[in-house]
Structure formats: C-alpha cells, structure tokens
Amino acid sequence: xxxxxxxxxxxxxxxxxxxxxxxxxxxxxxxxxxxxxxxxxxxxxxxxxxxxxxxxxxxxxxxxxxxxxxxxxxxxxxxxxxxxxxxxxxxxxxxxxxxxxxxxxxxxxxxxxxxxxxxxxxxxxxxxxxxxxxxxxxxxxxxxxxxxxxxxxxxxxxxxxxxxxxxxxxxxxxxxxxxxxxxxxxxxxxxxxxxxxxxxxxxxxxxxxxxxxxxxxxxxxxxxxxxxxxxxxxxxxxxxxxxxxxxxxxxxxxxxxxxxxxxxxxxxxxxxxxxxxxxxxxxxxxxxxxxxxxxxxxxxxxxxxxxxxxxxxxxxxxxxxxxxxxxxxxxxxxxxxxxxxxxxxxxxxxxx
Amino acid sequence: xxxxxxxxxxxxxxxxxxxxxxxxxxxxxxxxxxxxxxxxxxxxxxxxxxxxxxxxxxxxxxxxxxxxxxxxxxxxxxxxxxxxxxxxxxxxxxxxxxxxxxxxxxxxxxxxxxxxxxxxxxxxxxxxxxxxxxxxxxxxxxxxxxxxxxxxxxxxxxxxxxxxxxxxxxxxxxxxxxxxxxxxxxxxxxxxxxxxxxxxxxxxxxxxxxxxxxxxxxxxxxxxxxxxxxxxxxxxxxxxxxxxxxxxxxxxxxxxxxxxxxxxxxxxxxxxxxxxxxxxxxxxxxxxxxxxxxxxxxxxxxxxxxxxxxxxxxxxxxxxxxxxxxxxxxxxxxxxxxxxxxxxxxxxxxxx
Numbered sequence: 100x101x102x103x104x105x106x107x108x109x110x111x112x113x114x115x116x117x118x119x120x121x122x123x124x125x126x127x128x129x130x131x132x133x134x135x136x137x138x139x140x141x142x143x144x145x146x147x148x149x150x151x152x153x154x155x156x157x158x159x160x161x162x163x164x165x166x167x168x169x170x171x172x173x174x175x176x177x178x179x180x181x182x183x184x185x186x187x188x189x190x191x192x193x194x195x196x197x198x199x200x201x202x203x204x205x206x207x208x209x210x211x212x213x214x215x216x217x218x219x220x221x222x223x224x225x226x227x228x229x230x231x232x233x234x235x236x237x238x239x240x241x242x243x244x245x246x247x248x249x250x251x252x253x254x255x256x257x258x259x260x261x262x263x264x265x266x267x268x269x270x271x272x273x274x275x276x277x278x279x280x281x282x283x284x285x286x287x288x289x290x291x292x293x294x295x296x297x298x299x300x301x302x303x304x305x306x307x308x309x310x311x312x313x314x315x316x317x318x319x320x321x322x323x324x325x326x327x328x329x330x331x332x333x334x335x336x337x338x339x340x341x342x343x344x345x346x347x348x349x350x351x352x353x354x355x356x357x358x359x360x361x362x363x364x365x366x367x368x369x370x371x372x373x374x375x376x377x378x379x380x381x382x383x384x385x386x387x388x389x390x391x392x393x394x395x396x397x398x399x400x401x402x403x404x405x406x407x408x409x410x411x412x413x414x415x416x417x418x419x420x421x422x423x424x425x426x427x428x429x430x431x432x433x434x435x436x437x438x439x440x441x442x443x444x445x446x447x448x449x450x451x
Numbered sequence: 452x453x454x455x456x457x458x459x460x461x462x463x464x465x466x467x468x469x470x471x472x473x474x475x476x477x478x479x480x481x482x483x484x485x486x487x488x489x490x491x492x493x494x495x496x497x498x499x500x501x502x503x504x505x506x507x508x509x510x511x512x513x514x515x516x517x518x519x520x521x522x523x524x525x526x527x528x529x530x531x532x533x534x535x536x537x538x539x540x541x542x543x544x545x546x547x548x549x550x551x552x553x554x555x556x557x558x559x560x561x562x563x564x565x566x567x568x569x570x571x572x573x574x575x576x577x578x579x580x581x582x583x584x585x586x587x588x589x590x591x592x593x594x595x596x597x598x599x600x601x602x603x604x605x606x607x608x609x610x611x612x613x614x615x616x617x618x619x620x621x622x623x624x625x626x627x628x629x630x631x632x633x634x635x636x637x638x639x640x641x642x643x644x645x646x647x648x649x650x651x652x653x654x655x656x657x658x659x660x661x662x663x664x665x666x667x668x669x670x671x672x673x674x675x676x677x678x679x680x681x682x683x684x685x686x687x688x689x690x691x692x693x694x695x696x697x698x699x700x701x702x703x704x705x706x707x708x709x710x711x712x713x714x715x716x717x718x719x720x721x722x723x724x725x726x727x728x729x730x731x732x733x734x735x736x737x738x739x740x741x742x743x744x745x746x747x748x749x750x751x752x753x754x755x756x757x758x759x760x761x762x763x764x765x766x767x768x769x770x771x772x773x774x775x776x777x778x779x780x781x782x783x784x785x786x787x788x789x790x791x792x793x794x795x796x797x798x799x800x801x802x803x
Contacts, residue, residue, distance in 0.1 A: 156600060158577050173578075176558075187539070191560045203574055206528075206558035208543045222555055226525075248508060333745040359745070366718075389741075393685040393711070 114155035123151040174416060175205045175223035177216060177244070179235030179258075184387065185405060189234050189257050192409020193416075200417055202229065209235075216244070224249050229420045232412055233258050237269075237302055252419035256412035257405065259301055266425035268412050270403035272305035273312070275433030279354045279382040279401055280313025282435055286443055288352035288380050292325040294339040294364055295356025303328065303356055306384065310354050325350065329360075336363025344371070351379055352441075358383035358390040358400055365394050365440065376442035386436050396439035403433050466507040475503040526768060527557045527575035529568060529596070531587030531610075536739065537757060541586050541609050544761020545768075552769055554581065561587075568596070576601050581772045584764055585610050589621075589654055604771035608764035609757065611653055618777035620764050622755035624657035625664075627785030631706045631734040631753055632665025634787055638795055640704035640732050644677040646691040646716055647708025655680065655708055658736065662706050677702065681712075688715025696723070703731055704793075710735035710742040710752055717746050717792065728794035738788050748791035755785050 120130045125148060132140050133148035151157075176193060178186040194204055205228065207219035223231060230252040233244055243262035244253060255267035283291055293310055296303045311321045324346055329335035336355065340363075343350065355361035361383035365375050375381055375396060383391055383400035391398040408431050419425055437443050472482045477500060484492050485500035503509075528545060530538040546556055557580065559571035575583060582604040585596060595614040596605060607619035635643055645662055648655045663673045676698055681687035688707065692715075695702065707713035713735035717727050727733055727748060735743055735752035743750040760783050771777055789795050 158601075173557075184536075187560065190558065194560060198570065201574070203557050203578060204559075205525075205555050206542065207556075208539065208546060218550065222553070226555060359741075363745075389711075393715075 114152075114157040116157070118155055119148065119152045119157050122155060123148050170229055170420075171227040172200075172202045173205055173226065173228050174202055174230045174232060174420075175207060175219070175226075175228045177207045177209055177219055177223075177231060177233045177235075179209045179216075179233075179241075185236065185257055186234050188405035189409035189412070192406040192411070193232060193256070193413040194409075195406075196410045196413025196417070202417075220244055220246065224251065230254065230416045232256050232416055233260075234412075237300065240301070252416065252425075254412055254416050254419060254425065257408060264426050266415070266419075266427065266429075268408055268415070268429050268431060270405075270408060271430040271432050272302045273309035274430070275384065275401040275403065276306035276309030276354065277313045278433060278435045279384065280310045282399070282437075282441060282443065283352045283354065283380055283382060284313065284317050284319070286380060286441055289319055290325075290350045291319070291352045291354060292327070292343055292350045293354050293356070294327045294329070294336055294343070294360055296328065296331045296360070298328045306356055331357055331359060333359050333363035333366070336360035336365075337367040338363075340364055340367035340371070344373075352381070353379060354382050354384075356384055358385040358387045358394075358398055361398050361400070361440070362390050362394045365396070365398070369395070376440055380441040382441055391436075391438065394440065399438045399441040399443065400436055401433050402436050404431065407431065466504075466509040468509070470507055471500065471504045471509050474507060475500050522581055522772075523579040524552075524554050525557055525578065525580050526554055526582045526584060526772075527559060527571070527578075527580045529559045529561055529571055529575075529583065529585045529587075531561045531568075531585075531593075537588065537609055538586050540757035541761035541764070544758040544763070545584060545608070545765040546761075547758075548762045548765025548769070554769075572596055572598065576603065582606065582768045584608050584768055585612075586764075589652065592653070604768065604777075606764055606768050606771060606777070609760060616778050618767070618771075618779065618781075620760055620767070620781050620783060622757075622760060623782040623784050624654045625661035626782070627736065627753040627755065628658035628661030628706065629665045630785060630787045631736065632662045634751070634789075634793060634795070635704045635706065635732055635734060636665065636669050636671070638732060638793055641671055642677075642702045643671070643704040643706060644679070644695055644702045645706050645708070646679045646681070646688055646695070646712055648680065648683040648712070650680045658708055683709055683711060685711050685715035685718070688712035688717075689719040690715075692716055692719035692723070696725075704733070705731060706734050706736075708736055710737040710739045710746075710750055713750050713752070713792070714742050714746045717748075717750070721747070728792055732793040734793055743788075743790065746792065751790045751793040751795065752788055753785050754788050756783065759783065 116130050120126055125144065129140065129144065130148050133145045134152060174197065176190060190206065197204065205223060209216035209219060228251060232254050234256045235258045237257065237259045240259040240261040243260055243265050255265055257269065258267060260267050291314060293307060295306060298304065307326060314321050327339045327342060329339060353364055355364055361381050365381055368375055368379055373379055381398065383398040386400045386402035391400050411431060415425060468482050472478055477496065481492065481496065482500050485497045486504060526549065528542060542558065549556065557575060561568035561571060576598065580603060584606050586608045587610045589609065589611045592611040592613040595612055595617050607617055609621065610619065612619050643666060645659060647659060650656065659678060666673050679691045679694060681691060705716055707716055713733050717733055720727055720731055725731055733750065735750040738752045738754035743752050763783060767777060
C-alpha cells in the first residue's frame with residue numbers, strides 16, 4: 100500500500116511551481132501570474148518565468164489552479180449499467196462535450212449497490228467535483244441521489260428519476276417507436292404486432308403509445324391482442340412468436356421493444372418456416388450492433404443516439420455549473436437504421 | 452460555457468478551510484493541523500477547530516490535501532474498448548482495489564483514436580494523476596503510451612503492449628483453453644475441433660496451444676485440419692460448421708475461440724439437425740452472459756475473471772505508486788462455467 104508521506108523513491112519528482120520560482124529567482128505568485136497571463140508583470144519577468152518553466156518541464160498544475168479558482172474542473176459520472184452497453188456511448192458523448200472545457204470525468208460504477216453509490220458520492224464531494232451526472236439502466240425510476248446538503252448540480256442522463264424537480268435527459272421512446280411504425284406502414288404492412296418488455300417500464304409504455312399513434316395516424320386499427328409484454332430477452336421473443344401465431348395468424352409485421360426480443364422473434368419465425376422480411380417484417384429497438392448485425396437477416400432498428408445524448412448532457416452540465424437552473428425531462432430524438440429485416444431498399448441505408 | 456472566474460450565482464459556496472479558520476479565529480495552518488491530526492496543537496484548539504468545521508459542514512478537501520502531500524489520490528484509466536464489454540468489469544475491479552486507498556479513477560475513452568488518447572494523457576498528467584492504467588480490446592499489440600518524459604507509473608490491464616519492459620496483466624488464455632479441452636475430454640469426447648478468431652491475435656494462438664496441450668496430455672491426436680481460424684463473429688461460426696462437417700464428419704466436440712463464434716456454431720448445427728450436446732458438445736470462451744445465456748442450449752464457456760483481473764491491476768498500481776518496479780506480463784487464471792452445451796451434470800454449476 101502507498102503511504103501518502105513517503106514519496107516514491109524510484110521516480111524523479113515532477114517540477115513544481117516552487118522549483119520554477121526558485122530557479123527563476125521570483126516568488127510563487129509571480130510564477131502564477133506569468134503562466135496565467137494575469138496581473139501586472141514586466142514583460143522580461145514574464146518571459147524569464149516562462150523560459151524557466153519550459154526548461155524544467157513544468158506543467159501547469161490543474162490541482163493548484165482549481166484551488167485558486169474554486170473549481171476542480173472535474174465532474175463525476177455515476178453509472179449503474181453493469182454491462183456498459185448504454186453507459187459507454189453516453190460517457191463518450193459527455194467527454195466530447197467537456198473536453199473543450201478541459202473538464203475531466205471521474206467514472207464510478209455503482210452497479211445498483213446503494214452503499215457503494217453513497218461512498219462514490221462522498222468521494223466525489225470530497226474531490227470538489229463541479230457537477231455529477233448519473234446514468235444507468237432504466238428500470239424503475241430511481242430516487243434522486245442524496246448529496247447530504249452539498250450544493251453541486253446533478254443531471255440524470257439516460258436514467259429515470261422519481262424526483263420531478265430533477266433535470267434528466269431521455270431518448271424520445273415515443274418518437275422512436277413511431278418512426279418504426281411509419282417505416283413498416285410505408286412498406287405496405289398493415290397487420291402489425293408489438294412484442295415488448297415489461298409494462299412497468301416507462302420506456303415500454305412510451306414505445307407502445309408511439310407505435311399506436313403511427314398506426315392510428317394511418318387509419319390502422321390498434322388491437323390489444325397484438326401487443327405482448329414479457330421480459331427483455333431473446334427467450335421471450337422466441338416464446339411470443341408461438342402465442343402470436345396462434346392468436347393472429349395474419350400478421351405481416353412485428354415491431355419489437357428491443358433488439359434482443361427481435362432476435363428471438365426472427366429465430367423463432369425462421370424455425371417455423373416463416374420468411375423474414377417476405378412474410379413478416381421485423382423492426383427492433385436499440386441498434387445494439389452485436390445483436391442487430393448478427394441476426395439473420397440483420398435487423399432494421401431504432402438507434403437512441405446515446406452518444407449525442409451524452410454530448411447534450413455534457414453541454415447542459417456546463418450550463419448548470421455556470422448557474423443555469425434545470426428541471427424536468429428533456430427527450431432527444433431517435434433514428435431509424437435500415438438493415439434487412441423489413442425488406443426496405445438496400446441494407447445499410449440510414450434514414451433519419 | 453462556464454467561466455472559471457464567475458462563481459455560480461445560484462448555489463451557496465461550500466465552506467472552505469478559510470471559512471473555518473476565520474470562524475475559529477485561528478490560522479489556516481492550524482485548521483490543517485487540527486483536521487489532519489498532525490503537528491503540535493493544544494487539545495482545546497484542536498477540538499475548537501473540529502467543532503467549527505463540523506458546524507460549517509466543511510469537508511476535508513482532497514484537492515488541498517493532495518497538494519500538501521504531493522499526491523493527487525487519482526489514477527487515470529484509458530480505455531479503448533468501444534463496447535465497454537471488457538473494460539467495465541476491469542474498471543469495477545480496479546475501483547474495488549483503489550476504494551480502500553481513497554483513490555478515484557478518471558475514465559478516458561480513447562476509442563482507438565491516437566490523437567484523443569494523446570489529449571487524455573496530457574490532461575491526466577496536468578491533473579497530476581498518481582498512475583495510469585491502460586485497458587482495451589486486445590487486437591494487435593499496442594505501442595506503449597507516450598508520457599513525454601513524465602514519470603508516472605503505467606500499467607496495462609487486459610491490453611497487449613509491444614514494449615517488453617511494460618508491465619501488463621492478461622488472462623491465462625492458454626490455461627483457459629486447456630480447461631475447456633479437459634472438460635470435453637472428461638465427458639468422453641475424443642474428436643475435438645477448434646473454431647476460432649484471426650490467427651494474428653496472440654489470444655488465438657494461446658488458446659489453440661492450450662487446447663492442443665490438453666488433447667495431447669490425454670493421448671488424443673492434434674490435427675491441423677480440425678482448426679479453423681476466421682473472424683470474431685457469429686457469421687464465422689456459422690460458416691465454419693459447413694466447412695467442418697464437409698471436412699470431418701466424425702467430430703463430437705467443438706471448442707470455440709469466443710462465445711460469439713460458439714453461438715454461430717450452435718445455430719448452424721441446429722439448422723442441420725445436429726443435436727447439441729448429444730451429437731456435438733460445444734464450449735465457448737468469454738462467458739459473455741448476453742450471448743452465452745441466450746444460446747440454445749446455453750453455452751458452457753470459459754470466464755476470464757475480468758473483475759478479478761481489474762482488482763489485481765489496482766493492487767499492483769498501488770504498489771507501483773509506492774515505488775515498486777514492475778515489468779513484463781502476468782497471466783491470471785480463467786474459470787470454467789458449466790451450462791448446457793457440453794451435456795455435463797446440471798446447468799448452472801460452476802467449476803473452477
């Protein structure tokens with residue numbers, strides 16, 4: 100274990116502001132002014148300090164700067180997504196947005212463990228992060244994180260939160276499912292079923308309603324017996340096909356609540372000799388490449404643009420750090436990604 | 452955009468060490484001594500400072516502490532794994548190990564972009580991280596990261612690196628594949644094929660050699676025509692079955708180089724009426740739950756224990772920060788996870 104008091108014996112210590120001050124024969128305050136370009140200094144003093152700093156390989160120390168400026172130029176990202184499937188693109192987007200502001204991201208994986216999340220929050224507050232972004236799988240709405248009275252802006256990105264005063268960003272599930280419905284209808288499908296996840300998920304209800312709106316906008320009837328809610332799994336997609344074919348033999352399309360469900364549906368149809376997309380067109384949701392591209396045929400699906408969502412979260416966090424007040428949900432647009440499972444034109448075309 | 456000079460107008464400023472000093476009527480140095488439990492102070496002074504700090508809600512500021520101790524209590528984790536599939540468990544393990552030492556992790560997603568990786572390194576060095584751990588997909592061995600002369604310990608975890616002087620941790624691919632072979636042989640399989648990824652991957656060669664060793668240790672012949680190298684995809688697993696059945700109709704087991712390949716193999720066998728595991732036993736590699744558990748039947752596979760690898764990386768990083776010199780590869784053990792694709796006992800049993 101490292102002891103804070105014993106400097107590592109084997110590595111040379113990096114040059115500090117004190118070394119530069121000593122070598123240049125000036126005060127630490129003068130070095131700071133010279134390197135920050137602030138305060139009043141003679142040009143030759145400024146130049147001498149800069150030359151000395153360069154010679155010693157001194158890097159402006161963000162830690163010291165942040166103490167002077169009362170900003171740490173860091174934010175914390177608390178993720179509860181064990182697989183990283185959703186949190187990584189969100190993180191990449193956040194980094195994109197914050198890089199320009201020279202703000203770094205502390206990632207904390209809480210993995211649905213409230214005690215660990217509590218520790219992470221304490222640690223982030225002790226490090227004086229300028230803000231906290233919370234991301235994770237969207238199961239039931241989570242409770243707002245408890246800052247114990249500290250005043251740090253908190254933003255939820257791709258996380259459902261029970262506090263109506265909390266600001267959060269979500270994909271427009273309703274709009275995404277509506278896109279899927281429009282695509283199927285545009286290809287001439289009229290008898291459209293919906294196989295999806297557990298109804299207690301807000302995303303499931305939003306996607307169902309979005310699909311329904313698309314159908315009804317085109318004068319197609321919405322029938323409850325064509326909607327099957329189950330789990331977020333391939334196995335459920337597989338099982339749903341049996342029920343669906345027994346109940347509604349005439350369906351010509353299935354809009355699925357996730358790519359995993361869609362993959363189970365496609366496999367089950369193939370095993371029954373039902374051709375995809377010729378007999379039944381399939382559209383997924385997620386554009387999870389590893390699933391969508393490996394399905395035979397590859398899935399046409401809805402992309403939630405999670406990297407864009409992350410970028411937006413980063414920009415909003417910057418505004419909040421600057422004093423903006425934010426509250427309530429903002430929904431960001433999804434995108435249709437066309438592959439082969441609906442029979443549209445050529446594979447790989449991306450429509451928006 | 453936030454300007455560093457404008458404090459956010461809407462949030463109360465957290466109490467600082469200056470506030471505590473002012474309220475307690477002592478110097479900042481005295482506050483620091485009192486809260487750190489260092490230096491000589493009268494007991495009543497120490498107590499007065501602590502009471503004042505508690506009353507004002509002052510949190511010990513890690514930033515200030517790190518400046519005093521020449522340590523930032525942070526490390527940087529540079530990840531090039533776009534999906535997060537491998538990096539997230541490694542990260543969780545690293546966090547586990549570092550949490551006790553109150554060291555936080557900056558995550559940087561470089562996504563195979565050298566320019567971005569360069570920026571991340573500069574930013575981490577400016578933040579005076581105590582060390583850097585590099586993780587990512589193991590494609591070709593990567594070059595060592597360039598610190599531009601800075602002296603910060605660097606450790607590679609689940610990343611192949613071309614520099615023999617660099618310390619790195621990898622799973623024991625050889626041993627893992629050997630476990631897979633032993634499992635198949637223990638179940639009475641004797642005609643074992645191997646469908647795997649591209650031969651240029653060191654992991655592919657290690658796994659092939661591990662499997663070979665297991666077979667030869669049991670007097671089973673190793674035949675080159677039973678080894679098929681392709682891509683890391685389901686599609687390749689699918690295609691390989693056609694080649695394999697034409698070439699070697701008598702095989703009774705296939706050890707696969709990844710779970711994705713194994714899934715393609717299982718699907719292709721089922722579509723040809725070959726029963727898994729009755730006719731042919733299948734073992735995967737990775738224990739990627741989302742693939743392995745959804746395969747029909749679910750895959751028996753090799754788990755690389757990535758969280759453990761991350762924990763080990765964290766512990767080694769602590770030792771390196773403390774001055775330990777490390778170099779060369781350390782390989783950590785894999786584990787057999789038994790599901791249904793080999794026909795062993797009951798599903799879900801985990802053997803080590």
